[in-house]
Amino acid sequence: MRIKIHSPGMQSLLVDGGRRGHQHEGFCEAGPMDEEAYWWGNYLVANQAGSPCIEVIGELSLRCDKAGVIAATGRDVKLNVNHQNAQAYQTQWVKEGDEITLSSNSLGSKTYLFIGGNWQLPTVLGSACTVVREQLGGLTNLGEGLKAGDEINIVSFDSPIPPNKPRHLAQRHWPNYDCQTPLNVIEGYQSDCFSAVAKRTFFSSEYQITSNINRMGYRLSGPKVQCEQKSMLSEAIHIGAIQIPSDGQPIVMMRDRQTLGGYPKLGCVDPLDVSRLAQAVPGESVSFTPIHSDNARARFLLHWQQRRRITGEVT
Amino acid sequence: MQPFGAIKHIVPVSIDSLMLYFNGPDMEVANTHCYQWALALSEARQQWPWLRECVPAYDSLMVVFDAHAVDMHQVYLALKDMAPKAPPRGEGSNAKKTLPVWYGAPEANDLTQVGEHTGLCVDEIVRLHSETTYKVYAVGFAPGFAYMGQTPKALHCPRLATPRKQVPKGAVAIADNQTAVYPSSSPGGWHLLGLCPLSLVDRDSHSAFLKVGDEVKFEAITEHAYRNHYAH
Numbered sequence: 037m038r039i040k041i042h043s044p045g046m047q048s049l050l051v052d053g054g055r056r057g058h059q060h061e062g063f064c065e066a067g068p069m070d071e072e073a074y075w076w077g078n079y080l081v082a083n084q085a086g087s088p089c090i091e092v093i094g095e096l097s098l099r100c101d102k103a104g105v106i107a108a109t110g111r112d113v114k115l116n117v118n119h120q121n122a123q124a125y126q127t128q129w130v131k132e133g134d135e136i137t138l139s140s141n142s143l144g145s146k147t148y149l150f151i152g153g154n155w156q157l158p159t160v161l162g163s164a165c166t167v168v169r170e171q172l173g174g175l176t177n178l179g180e181g182l183k184a185g186d187e188i189n190i191v192s193f194d195s196p197i198p199p200n201k202p203r204h205l206a207q208r209h210w211p212n213y214d215c216q217t218p219l220n221v222i223e224g225y226q227s228d229c230f231s232a233v234a235k236r237t238f239f240s241s242e243y244q245i246t247s248n249i250n251r252m253g254y255r256l257s258g259p260k261v262q263c264e265q266k267s268m269l270s271e272a273i274h275i276g277a278i279q280i281p282s283d284g285q286p287i288v289m290m291r292d293r294q295t296l297g298g299y300p301k302l303g304c305v306d307p308l309d310v311s312r313l314a315q316a317v318p319g320e321s322v323s324f325t326p327i328h329s330d331n332a333r334a335r336f337l338l339h340w341q342q343r344r345r346i347t348g349e350v351t
Numbered sequence: 352m353q354p355f356g357a358i359k360h361i362v363p364v365s366i367d368s369l370m371l372y373f374n375g376p377d378m379e380v381a382n383t384h385c386y387q388w389a390l391a392l393s394e395a396r397q398q399w400p401w402l403r404e405c406v407p408a409y410d411s412l413m414v415v416f417d418a419h420a421v422d423m424h425q426v427y428l429a430l431k432d433m434a435p436k437a438p439p440r441g442e443g444s445n446a447k448k449t450l451p452v453w454y455g456a457p458e459a460n461d462l463t464q465v466g467e468h469t470g471l472c473v474d475e476i477v478r479l480h481s482e483t484t485y486k487v488y489a490v491g492f493a494p495g496f497a498y499m500g501q502t503p504k505a506l507h508c509p510r511l512a513t514p515r516k517q518v519p520k521g522a523v524a525i526a527d528n529q530t531a532v533y534p535s536s537s538p539g540g541w542h543l544l545g546l547c548p549l550s551l552v553d554r555d556s557h558s559a560f561l562k563v564g565d566e567v568k569f570e571a572i573t574e575h576a577y578r579n580h581y582a583h
Contacts, residue, residue, distance in 0.1 A: 059406045060389070062494040062559065160557065169537050170494055172557075224363040225370065248516075252538065267509060267527045269378075270489065270498055272406035272413030274364045281540070282512045294537070296408050296491035296498070298510065298526065304365040307418075333366040333422055340419065 037104035037153055037190040041182050045094025045139065048182040050155075050174050053086030055163040059295045065275065066165035066173070067291045069251060069314035071307075072211040073109040073148050079347055080107035080127050080203045081152035082196050088155040088164050090182065092147045095139035100130045101187075105195050107203075110147030111213045111315040112140045125210055127202035144317035145213075152197075153190040167292055169252070209346055213315050218325040220306035221278065222332050227302050229265040230280075237261055238302060242321040243286060251292035253279075254313060256322070260284030263300045270298040276305035276313075278324075288313060306332050308339055352427055356434045357384040361427065367403070367418035369426055373410045378500065381410035382488050386563060388412055395433060401426075408489040409498065447566045450532060452481070452523050453577035454545035459522040461542040468508040468542075477571055479503045480523075480544060485530060487565040495534035495552035497561035502528050514540035521546045523569065530569075534559075548580035 041048070051074075054067025068074035068091060078087050082105070090096065092110075106128050108115040113124040116137045122128050130136065140147045157164040158177040166174035166181065174180050175188065197203055227235075243258035261284045273279070277289040279299040288305055289297075305313060306327060316322060327335075344350045352361040352369075360372040371388065375381030389407040392414065396402050404415035416426050454477045455462055462473050469476070485499035492498075502525055510526045515538060518524070522533045524541035533539060534551035547569075551560045561567065572580070 057404060059404050060491070061557075062491045062496055063557075064493075169535065171535060222363060222365050224365065227362075269409040269411070270492070270529070271370070271408040271411040272491070274368050274413065274415065276365060281510070281514065285513075294492040294496075295406060296489060296496075299540070304368075307366060329363050329366055329423060333418055336366055336418055 037151055037192050038101040039098045039151065039188050039190070040101060041184055041186045041188075042097040042099060042135075043095070043184055044182040044186075045092055045096045047093045048096045049091045049166040050088055050157060050164055050182065051091045051166065052088040052164050054291065055161050055165055055167075058161050059272065062295055063161060064167060064170065064292050064295060066163060066167050068148070069291055070110060070146055070148070070211070070311040072311040073111070073146070075343065076125065076205055076211075077107050077109040077148050077150035080109070080125065080205065081105050081150045082203070083150065083152060087150075088157055089151075090149045092138055092149065093144060095137055096147075096149065097135065097137040100134045100136065101132060102192075103129070103131050104190070104192055105152035105197065106130055106136065107150045108138050108147060109150070109211075110140060111145040111211070112142045113147045114139050114141055125205040125207075127197055127204070129199070142317055145315050151190045152195055153192040156189040156191060169292060205346070211311060211315075213312055215312070215316055215320045215322055217312075218323040219309040219313055220327040220332060220335075221303050221324045222306060222329045223303040223326055224329075225277065225301035225303060226263070226265055226268070229300055230261070230263055230302055234262045235302070238286070239324055239326060242323050244321050245316045245318050247318045249318065251290055253290050253293055254288045254316075256286045256288065258285070261286060261302070265300050268298055268300060270296045273297045273301070274304055276307060276310045278302045278305065290314060306335070308332075308336055355431055357388070358434075363423055364413060366423075368413060368415045369423050371412045371414065371430075373412070375410070378409060378488070385410055385412055391433065399429065406491065408491065409500075445564045445566060446562070447568075448561065449568050449570050450523075450547050450549060451572040451576065451580060452545045452547050452569050453574055454480075454523075454571055456546040456574070456577070458519045459524075459543040459546050462544065465506075465508055465525070465542050465544070469506060471505060476506065476544065479506050480525070480530065481569045481571050483568075485567045487561050487563050487567060490559055490561065490563060492531075493534060493537050494557065495559040495561070496531060497551075497559065497565070497567075499530050499561075499567055500528050502530050504528075508542055510540040511542070514538055518543065519546065521548060523547050546577060548577050
């Protein structure tokens with residue numbers, strides 16, 4: 037399979053499972069913003085977990101130069117093959133010359149395109165992830181997004197998916213993108229430096245997603261959270277960490293976050309809820325609720341158990 | 352969680368991560384403990400397949416593990432079990448390096464704000480910043496970004512209340528008792544003093560020019576010298 041990009045939309049980035057094990061050298065974790073949609077996509081085209089795909093904001097259009105297997109996932113995802121609507125969250129077979137477009141019905145949300153096979157891409161420290169800020173990864177290995185005219189080679193393998201039995205994820209199992217349900221927060225880091233009043237403000241208020249959101253972090257706006265600790269030494273920042281700068285407006289740190297930072301942190305958004313936050317768009321509101329780390333881990337293990345049940349790995 | 356040995360404080364971070372903070376009469380000692388532990392953990396990787404990341408900073412070490420395999424209580428016990436075996440001494444680099452700076456370059460000039468925080472004039476800020484020898488305490492934030500300390504007390508200034516969306520490549524910056532150079536353009540919350548023309552990350556090997564333990568001095572250069580440096 038080979039594809040040729042007609043238009044990358046607002047932004048189309050090559051991402052994979054992330055650049056693991058190099059944060060101590062300053063390389064960010066990278067990886068998909070919406071891990072839930074990403075995980076299912078690789079299953080639907082029978083690629084190994086952690087394989088590359090395209091993360092899209094806006095409308096991506098491309099042409100297939102050969103036949104192959106594709107799938108689309110993400111929030112309010114809309115997949116068209118030759119201007120005909122095709123089912124997302126399901127294996128799709130495409131032919132040579134097929135025109136594909138991928139977009140989301142909620143402006144600014146991410147959608148993902150998967151293609152079965154081995155993607156021929158340069159890697160840096162074991163990952164093809166594009167990190168614009170670090171100027172590495174992607175097709176050119178300069179951290180650039182995909183451009184019109186770019187071509188990507190994907191070496192097909194004998195697909196384990198029988199031709200008449202597409203892999204399919206029932207709609208009830210699609211990722212939940214509801215912003216009404218509060219995001220779970222594991223309290224940690226400097227949480228002891230926040231007063232009971234500050235925590236009550238944070239956990240009982242609604243915070244708006246501002247337009248200042250990107251793969252590094254999501255700036256929220258809402259009632260000010262005060263922290264008694266004003267200055268601290270820079271330290272490692274984990275996925276979902278909730279930073280409170282002195283203006284009191286939370287910033288939730290995402291995949292391309294810097295590895296170290298010096299703003300006090302209240303804790304981390306539950307890894308299972310990071311995907312939901314990643315798909316929220318400016319103007320939507322979110323709220324937070326504390327969860328004990330043991331409960332959060334139990335929820336994580338159950339979630340994975342459910343993934344394996346759906347894929348038939350366990351019964 | 353009960354601290355032990357050189358660790359003064361252990362806090363949860365997430366379902367798959369713990370933060371260790373180290374003891375010491377000063378930052379120097381705490382930083383040494385931190386790097387000894389980081390080294391010991393990187394050697395323990397063989398027996399501990401669940402160990403994902405180990406990210407040291409000044410006096411702290413974040414341990415990230417595979418939440419499928421272990422929980423934070425098991426990790427705590429594994430760390431505690433390892434503690435009595437004195438970890439090998441982490442020998443950082445201690446090379447002496449000089450970084451040229453065009454102080455007050457228009458793209459990176461917060462000298463007025465720094466003056467307001469510290470009460471110093473521009474010449475004093477430049478003199479204090481460039482006459483001090485700094486040590487690299489941590490590498491991170493972005494590839495090649497070295498956290499150096501400690502700036503003289505008179506130069507201490509807080510971070511920006513709202514971080515900037517874009518700091519130019521090569522910007523020399525200060526925050527609290529730290530100083531650094533931004534290796535590539537990125538968001539940042541530090542006050543800027545000028546621009547450094549050196550490339551801080553090797554394009555091919557991705558290795559950082561500044562390493563933990565290095566002794567670093569800044570040297571004031573003119574705009575002309577800066578532009579010459581950049582052209583070469």
